[in-house]
Amino acid sequence: MNRFVQSINVNELIRPLGQLMVFSLGSAIALSGIALMLALVLDQTAVGLALQDKYNVTLYTYTLINLPQVVIDGLTIGFVYAAIALGYTMVYGVLEFINFAHSEIFAVGAFIGVEFLIAMDSSGLLRSASIGMSYLLLILAILLGMVAAGGLAVTVERVAYRPLRGASRLVPLISAIGVSFLLQDVIRLVEGLTTGDFNRIFPSFGNFDQRLNFGKLALGATNINLGISIKSIIVIVAAMLMLIGLNYLVNATRIGKAIRAVAQDRHTASLMGINVNRIISITFLVGGLLGGAAGVLYALKFTRIDPFVGFFPGLKAFAAAVLGGIGNLTGALLGGIVLGMLETFAGSYMGVFTMGAAGSEYKDIFAFSILILVLIFRPQGLMGENVGQKA
Amino acid sequence: MFNHMSKALSLFVAASMTMATCGMALAADAKSIKIATQSPLSGDQSVVGVDIKRGAELALEQLGKPLADMGFKVELAPFDDQANPDTGVANAKRIVSDPAILAVVGHYNSGVQIPSSEVYHTSGLANVSPANTNPKVTTRGYLEVNRIVGRDDVQGVVGADFALGLGAKSVFVIHDKTAYGQGIAEFFKKRAEEKGLKVLGFEGTEEKANFDALLSPILAGSPDLVYFGGMYSQAAVLFKQARERGYAGTFLSDDGFDSSDATKIAGQTLIDGGGTYYSTVSGPAAVYPGTAKFIADFKAKFNSDPQPFAAQGYDSMAIVLKAIENAAKAGGNATPTREAVAKAIRELKDFPGITGTFTFNNIGDPIVAKYFVIKVNSADPAKWSENSIVETLDIAPPQQ
Numbered sequence: 001m002n003r004f005v006q007s008i009n010v011n012e013l014i015r016p017l018g019q020l021m022v023f024s025l026g027s028a029i030a031l032s033g034i035a036l037m038l039a040l041v042l043d044q045t046a047v048g049l050a051l052q053d054k055y056n057v058t059l060y061t062y063t064l065i066n067l068p069q070v071v072i073d074g075l076t077i078g079f080v081y082a083a084i085a086l087g088y089t090m091v092y093g094v095l096e097f098i099n100f101a102h103s104e105i106f107a108v109g110a111f112i113g114v115e116f117l118i119a120m121d122s123s124g125l126l127r128s129a130s131i132g133m134s135y136l137l138l139i140l141a142i143l144l145g146m147v148a149a150g151g152l153a154v155t156v157e158r159v160a161y162r163p164l165r166g167a168s169r170l171v172p173l174i175s176a177i178g179v180s181f182l183l184q185d186v187i188r189l190v191e192g193l194t195t196g197d198f199n200r201i202f203p204s205f206g207n208f209d210q211r212l213n214f215g216k217l218a219l220g221a222t223n224i225n226l227g228i229s230i231k232s233i234i235v236i237v238a239a240m241l242m243l244i245g246l247n248y249l250v251n252a253t254r255i256g257k258a259i260r261a262v263a264q265d266r267h268t269a270s271l272m273g274i275n276v277n278r279i280i281s282i283t284f285l286v287g288g289l290l291g292g293a294a295g296v297l298y299a300l301k302f303t304r305i306d307p308f309v310g311f312f313p314g315l316k317a318f319a320a321a322v323l324g325g326i327g328n329l330t331g332a333l334l335g336g337i338v339l340g341m342l343e344t345f346a347g348s349y350m351g352v353f354t355m356g357a358a359g360s361e362y363k364d365i366f367a368f369s370i371l372i373l374v375l376i377f378r379p380q381g382l383m384g385e386n387v388g389q390k391a
Numbered sequence: 392m393f394n395h396m397s398k399a400l401s402l403f404v405a406a407s408m409t410m411a412t413c414g415m416a417l418a419a420d421a422k423s424i425k426i427a428t429q430s431p432l433s434g435d436q437s438v439v440g441v442d443i444k445r446g447a448e449l450a451l452e453q454l455g456k457p458l459a460d461m462g463f464k465v466e467l468a469p470f471d472d473q474a475n476p477d478t479g480v481a482n483a484k485r486i487v488s489d490p491a492i493l494a495v496v497g498h499y500n501s502g503v504q505i506p507s508s509e510v511y512h513t514s515g516l517a518n519v520s521p522a523n524t525n526p527k528v529t530t531r532g533y534l535e536v537n538r539i540v541g542r543d544d545v546q547g548v549v550g551a552d553f554a555l556g557l558g559a560k561s562v563f564v565i566h567d568k569t570a571y572g573q574g575i576a577e578f579f580k581k582r583a584e585e586k587g588l589k590v591l592g593f594e595g596t597e598e599k600a601n602f603d604a605l606l607s608p609i610l611a612g613s614p615d616l617v618y619f620g621g622m623y624s625q626a627a628v629l630f631k632q633a634r635e636r637g638y639a640g641t642f643l644s645d646d647g648f649d650s651s652d653a654t655k656i657a658g659q660t661l662i663d664g665g666g667t668y669y670s671t672v673s674g675p676a677a678v679y680p681g682t683a684k685f686i687a688d689f690k691a692k693f694n695s696d697p698q699p700f701a702a703q704g705y706d707s708m709a710i711v712l713k714a715i716e717n718a719a720k721a722g723g724n725a726t727p728t729r730e731a732v733a734k735a736i737r738e739l740k741d742f743p744g745i746t747g748t749f750t751f752n753n754i755g756d757p758i759v760a761k762y763f764v765i766k767v768n769s770a771d772p773a774k775w776s777e778n779s780i781v782e783t784l785d786i787a788p789p790q791q
Contacts, residue, residue: 054591055612066607073603192433199435199624201656209635222613225637302600304628304656306435309600347604351594359594360605361568 009252016247016333020240023334024078027341028071035349039063042353050355056220063349065217068226070348071341076232076301078340079239083294084317085324085332086246087153087287093263093327094283097169100176101156102291103314104183105149109292110299110309111187113145114200121203134206142238142296149292150285152183157284162277187307199306202299208234235297242290243333249286250329259283263327312364316343319371325384334382342366422726424458425468426451426711427486428704429479429497429507432471435624438650439698440499443521444469446697446704447496449689454709457716461724465712468492472503479503483510493715493732494519496707499700501525501543502570508536517733519710521703524646524672525574529755529788535733537751539706539744541672541760543571543645545786547578549762550618550643550670551586553782557641557665559615561589565605565629567621568595575645576620589614599625602632609633615640616665622647627656630667634660641665646672649699649765651775659770667767668781673746674763675776676702678783681745696776706744710736756788 039060042048048059055062084106091099120126120137129137160179164172191198213227250256261269262279270276298313299305320339324331347363374381428447431440448467455465470486472479479498486492487510494517498504504523511518512533520528520538524546528538554562562583566576573595580590591612596605609617610633617633617640619626630642634657642661648669654661661667676682676697685705689697714735718727727735742749750758764782768774 054589062611066611069610070604070607073607077601077603197437199652204658211635211637213637219611222611224611227637229635298600302628303631304600304624306599344604348607351592351608356592356594359592359596360608361594361596361598363604 009248012248012252013244016244016330017240019330019333020243020337023337024075027078027334027338028074031074031341031345032067032071035063035067035345036060038349038353047353047355051352055222059352062219062352065219065224066348068217069224070344072228072232073348074341074344075337076235076340077344078337079236079243080294080298080301080313080336081317081320081340082333082336083239083242083290083297084313085321085336086243086329087291088318088321089324089326089329089332090259090283090287092321093329094259094280095161095165095172096327097161097172098176098318098326099161099284099287100173100314100318101160101179101183102153102287103310103317104180104187105153105156105288105310106291106295106298106314107187107305107307107310108152108183108295109145109149109288110295110305111191111200111307112148112292113141113296114202114299114305116141116144117203117205118200121205126203126205129205131207134208138206138208138234138300142293145296146289146292149295150288153284153288153291154281156183157281162280184307184310191307199304200299202303202305208300231300235301238293238297242293246286246290247329255279255282316364316367319367322381323370323374325381328381328383331381331383338382339367339370342370422463423491424463424465424493424715424726425489425491426465426708426715427468427470427492427495427497428708429470429472429482429486429495429503430499430704431474432469434473436474436499436622438652439522439700440471440474442698442701443497443499443704445689445693446521446701446706447708449685449692450705450708450712452692453688454712458712458719461716461719463715463719463726465715466491470497472498472500472507474500474503476503476506479507480510483507487511487514487516492516493727493729494711494736496521496704496711498523500569500571501528501574504528505570508533511535515729515733517711517714517729517736519707519736521707522646522673522700523571525570526789527570527574532754534737534755537710537736537755539703539710539746539749539757541762541786542756542788543575544578544789545760546645546670546672546762547575547580547620548582549764549782549784549786550575550645551579551582551588553668553670553764554583554616554618554641554643555586555588557616559588559641561591561612561614562616562618563591563609563612563614564593564618564620565609566593566595566619567625568597569621571647572619572621572645574620576618579618579620596625600628602629605629606633606636606638610636610638613638613640617642619644619648621645623650623653623656627653627661631657631660634663639664642667644669646670646699649673651698651772654767654770654775655772661767662770668764669767670762670764671699672760672762673699673703674761674765674780674783675699675778677776678763678780679746681743685745702746706746706749709744710739710742710749713742714739752788759785759787761785 043059087102160175208231211227211229216223258274258279320335324335343363346366347360351359428444430443470482499522501523517535524543526544566572626644718731718735762784765778
């Protein structure tokens, strides 16, 4: 029996890793293929000629040489979206409602982590920190962000959702939107009162800003540096660890079994001796922990946060969750990676493919067009199954 | 219970109404005048917006005496436009509906000033702008609207000429899609193309955090210079990410970049490579001959160094006060009308301010404005005021 459990556990650790590889490679190959085909088609047209004129390369070469960097960038943001999307999907799986306050839970995590690091910075600890120490501090900041966001998520569920559990499906949704606005303004208020400045900067320390260079690719007269910054690696590794951990929790532990049971049928689960309220709280806690960590990682990668920082990543992660099939954990992973990739591909190549008429400013359109297309043609999402509504 | 409450409520309403009427009666006796300020007092850009208000506050305190002697009680009415056009317009409606307000010092963002001043225009309320540089601010030809700084159609040209002077051959232009940022970026691009600079790309973005996708085409072209039309809160993040990805050229931005928060965000990355420059219509307070006293007074009152445009806030208020005084004198010491104040502002000749001597032309531009190009010298935000001026130009506004 003991050995049996062990073998399952290892399996549950490897399986999501394999899934992540397949999803990343698959979406990278698919999107690269599309981009290269478009480049080939457009090469002999005015688009290719305009590029030839500016950069002295063919459109095809330009696309090809830029691909590796675009894929790396896409993966980084994709993993962040996936980590946030898991929070939406977990709650949806269990309660069948969209927790729109999740984007603010993400923002609170980011603020707590960044405020901690700013405090460390002003105490002088950051500047003198060795490499090992700075990683330790970063991990501490992520943990703090996670704890704060997890605690907040549980509180929000207890205060704003649990009293409405018997009500019709729209009611908790509206409550969620209300909580979302409330939290935004609470962050604004607290930051305004304590620091007078709600536009916070992630302090630079350690070696996170450095870049590993893999080499140069010649592009016309210039060279493109191919590389990845250390903070991107941290984001990817941390997100992978979280995703694997979550997968393990849900699929290979007793709590996970209880979560799945509550998701399947809340009433029967309670008859089987599962404390449904406790399991729902745990679901929110786990979603909050992931969201908080994603918030600190987001701040690390992109430097600057404000009280509205959660809005767009939250909305896109929601689109990712729907794309993958809301309620489905693997789907959220896939959705996040595909969406991050798609957005980065669009942002990087649209300007060139449209001769500058529609530049990277339109990249967000893709996230939301996907949302609409999925809702029209495959409402259950890429990975979702078509199931009837729960009673 | 409900009855009690409604009674209490009606009593309260009645009481407050009586108080309000008393207040109005009192105010009328003392010939009360209010001067509004509108600038971002909260949010991203409040660092500069608050100091515009403080500059105006200081001017009112120091220069309000002639009006006080004439029996007027002059008050400041600060409004927070949050750098948001909607908020600016909503405030503007409240401002024009208050008859005691005779002028507005305001707006940091052209995108906010332009729609808000449409509201001022409907009631003939004078507006002196300390910071708005979009040509459209004045080219609509409103009698009420004046500014004491230069214009983007000149500032963009100054930037492009400077880029040429640095020996740049190619440039990538980015803007923030606001009236101000896009406007100046377009003037920059036009001039750059005329002068034979190769413009590799021209893109707008509202993105505040993740510039990865935008950076791919920029790095692929490896331009000598990257120009950003917009505010520091986006520009500094973009510059930092570009440098981290190995861009070695020069950054150039506009007066929206002029805030010590830029180095707080981007730090050393602004100094590395080809360095960072910005053009502005407002030099560091120290370059103007008349500002030494202003800086000392400002520090004494607010316990911090004045941000860019604080001195312009001071001058805008000074102009408004002088014009109200002139208009009141012309009208036999009665409270002047809004129209009279607007006319009096336009009629000022060689008004001695601390940032220059101001005479407005027929559309409200100063007849000569100063333009600067400034180099960022230190990664330390506390040393922002030590940035060095590399170019100073006196240029008249373009003829219509």
